[in-house]
Amino acid sequence: MRASGAKEILARNIKLLRGQRGWSQEVLAFEAGLHRTFVAHVERGARNISLTNIERIALALEVSVSRLFEE
């Protein structure tokens, strides 16, 4: 797994799961208690996100944290 693999995997899975729910980044941000621009950065793999915020996104999408990192 390349050094920055996890950020890309997370970005791809969040985009996929958000899209499956028909949610905008704004809706996901609201559901997760985060700012929309923060979600946008995470989806570009441009943020060294903390575990607490990863978990907020997982809870909002109703998936496990493990699922967010499935390749």
Place this chain on the structure above:
Amino acid sequence: MRASGAKEILARNIKLLRGQRGWSQEVLAFEAGLHRTFVAHVERGARNISLTNIERIALALEVSVSRLFEE
């Protein structure tokens, strides 16, 4: 999954995988390029660890990030 579930799951899996390799916290910290006390805090679920450091630990243990969050 309780709000702080991910920290406990991560702590449990790191301890398990580290133990399977017969590594001390010091060896894992060295392999991951982290400080021993940092690894000790993560294994106590006492650190809101960032994705970059999660990935360092995953690479050191030669497992996927997803594996570190399996329940």
